[in-house]
Amino acid sequence: MDIHHLITKLREKGHKITPQRLAICELVLxxxxxxxxxxxxxxxxxxxxxxxxATVYQTLHLLKDLGLLLELGFPDCSARFDxxxxxxxxxxxxxxxxxxxxxxxxLKEQWAKxxxxxxxxPIIQRLDLYIYCDKCKKNQ
Amino acid sequence: MDIHHLITKLREKGHKITPQRLAICELVLxxxxxxxxxxxxxxxxxxxxxxxxATVYQTLHLLKDLGLLLELGFPDCSARFDxxxxxxxxxxxxxxxxxxxxxxxxLKEQWAKxxxxxxxxPIIQRLDLYIYCDKCKKNQ
DNA sequence: GTTTTAAATAGGAACAATTTTTAGTTAGTA
DNA sequence: TACTAACTAAAAATTGTTCCTATTTAAAAC
Numbered sequence: 001m002d003i004h005h006l007i008t009k010l011r012e013k014g015h016k017i018t019p020q021r022l023a024i025c026e027l028v029l030x031x032x033x034x035x036x037x038x039x040x041x042x043x044x045x046x047x048x049x050x051x052x053x054a055t056v057y058q059t060l061h062l063l064k065d066l067g068l069l070l071e072l073g074f075p076d077c078s079a080r081f082d083x084x085x086x087x088x089x090x091x092x093x094x095x096x097x098x099x100x101x102x103x104x105x106x107l108k109e110q111w112a113k114x115x116x117x118x119x120x121x122p123i124i125q126r127l128d129l130y131i132y133c134d135k136c137k138k139n140q
Numbered sequence: 141m142d143i144h145h146l147i148t149k150l151r152e153k154g155h156k157i158t159p160q161r162l163a164i165c166e167l168v169l170x171x172x173x174x175x176x177x178x179x180x181x182x183x184x185x186x187x188x189x190x191x192x193x194a195t196v197y198q199t200l201h202l203l204k205d206l207g208l209l210l211e212l213g214f215p216d217c218s219a220r221f222d223x224x225x226x227x228x229x230x231x232x233x234x235x236x237x238x239x240x241x242x243x244x245x246x247l248k249e250q251w252a253k254x255x256x257x258x259x260x261x262p263i264i265q266r267l268d269l270y271i272y273c274d275k276c277k278k279n280q
Numbered sequence: 281g282t283t284t285t286a287a288a289t290a291g292g293a294a295c296a297a298t299t300t301t302t303a304g305t306t307a308g309t310a
Numbered sequence: 311t312a313c314t315a316a317c318t319a320a321a322a323a324t325t326g327t328t329c330c331t332a333t334t335t336a337a338a339a340c
Contacts, residue, residue, distance in 0.1 A: 003307075004229060011308095014315090015316080015317090016306080016307050016308070016315085016316055016317060017307075017318065018307070018316095018318080019310090020317085020318075021317085027193045036297095037298085038297085039299085050318090050319065050320095051318085051319080052301075052318070052319045052320065052321095053297095053298085054298085054300085054318085054319075054320080054321095055317085055318060055319070057297095057298065057299075058299090058317090058318090058322085072215075073213040073214040073215040073216075074213040074224075075211045075212075075213040075219050075327095076174055076213075076327085076328095077297095078217050078296090078297065078298090079244070079297085079298090089254070089258070091258065091260060102258050104257075106257070107254060107257075110250055111255060112255075113267065114229070114247060114250060117244075118231065118242050118269070119246075120231060120271045121272075122269055122270070122271060122273060123234060123270045123271055123272065124270045125197070125267075125268060125269050125270065126266070126267075126270070127265075127266075127267055127268075127269040128265060128266040128267075129255065129258070129260070129265050130262070130263045130264045130265065130266070131260045131262060131263055132261075132263065133263060140184065154287090154288060155287085156286090156288065156336050156337070156338075157334080157337090158288065158335075160288085160289070161288080161289095167289080176326095177326085177327085178326085190289085190290065190291090191289085191290080192289065192290040192291060192292090193290095193291090193326095193327085194289080194290070194291080194292095194327085194328075194329085195288080195289055195290070196326065197326095197328075198288085198328095201302095215298095216298085216299095217326090218308090218319090218326060218327090219326085219327090263338070268294090
């Protein structure tokens with residue numbers, strides 16, 4: 001998603017283009033590591049020393065409502081935000097919480113078939129595969 | 141999972157068999173509706189007027205650690221608990237939060253193939269498909 | 281059957297993530 | 311340039327969950 005397309009989309013819905021909003025969007029939409037709101041907040045504080053966590057949350061929810069972001073809730077820790085909204089698997093370690101992505105054409109095809117069988121109109125999906133990562137297996 | 145098998149499993153790990161614990165386990169392991177801790181707590185209060193929410197949480201986490209329960213974290217609401225640990229899809233309405241299960245032999249086979257391709261040792265999985273349910277589509 | 285003891289429970293306090301509130305500021309329109 | 315709806319920041323409130331600790335209990339030892 002390039003920045004001009006984003007700006008257009010925000011304007012269409014009547015949202016203002018503020019420097020904070022742009023910075024938050026750019027940061028999260030280009031991230032590969034499923035950051036938490038707090039991680040985004042801390043990074044942006046360097047550029048915007050007065051930015052508040054509430055603004056970060058609000059902007060992330062805006063992106064979520066626009067369908068550009070997936071919010072991943074977890075039992076014991078903060079929500080994490082994923083800008084990749086096409087079908088992919090999160091390979092998550094049950095111990096350390098590390099997330100890796102698995103995304104192939106074959107997977108997308110398989111998933112599309114499954115969704116077609118179910119016969120619903122999909123908006124978005126979340127596919128988590130829980131494992132113990134190599135590191136955690138060793139240290140145990 | 142029948143109750144004697146559960147008791148054996150708890151004893152093996154050195155956990156005591158208390159009436160509260162048994163009631164919580166029986167209730168959640170036989171539930172089909174992904175209840176929250178609070179829903180379980182409120183139901184059990186009829187039989188155990190002094191039961192505490194902390195006990196419910198503790199027991200649910202015990203079952204989770206034993207691999208008998210999946211805890212589903214969500215962004216804006218309580219965690220929900222799912223006793224079905226075999227591969228199935230949660231069809232979840234983005235508006236009202238209703239969860240329906242989709243579970244077929246074909247899905248299990250497809251998922252097994254995907255996991256095999258990834259080449260990791262799976263512990264458990266969470267497959268969510270987000271939609272707008274018919275009811276919410278109408279009221280909009 | 282009684283005693284022992286280690287673990288579980290109840291209830292409330294504490295905690296942390298997130299949301300709401302409010303007052304002041306700003307982007308975009310006319 | 312003035313206007314106004316939307317935004318921001320900071321603080322306060324809220325909510326789900328966990329922690330704390332005195333009391334109770336299950337199960338082992340006697």
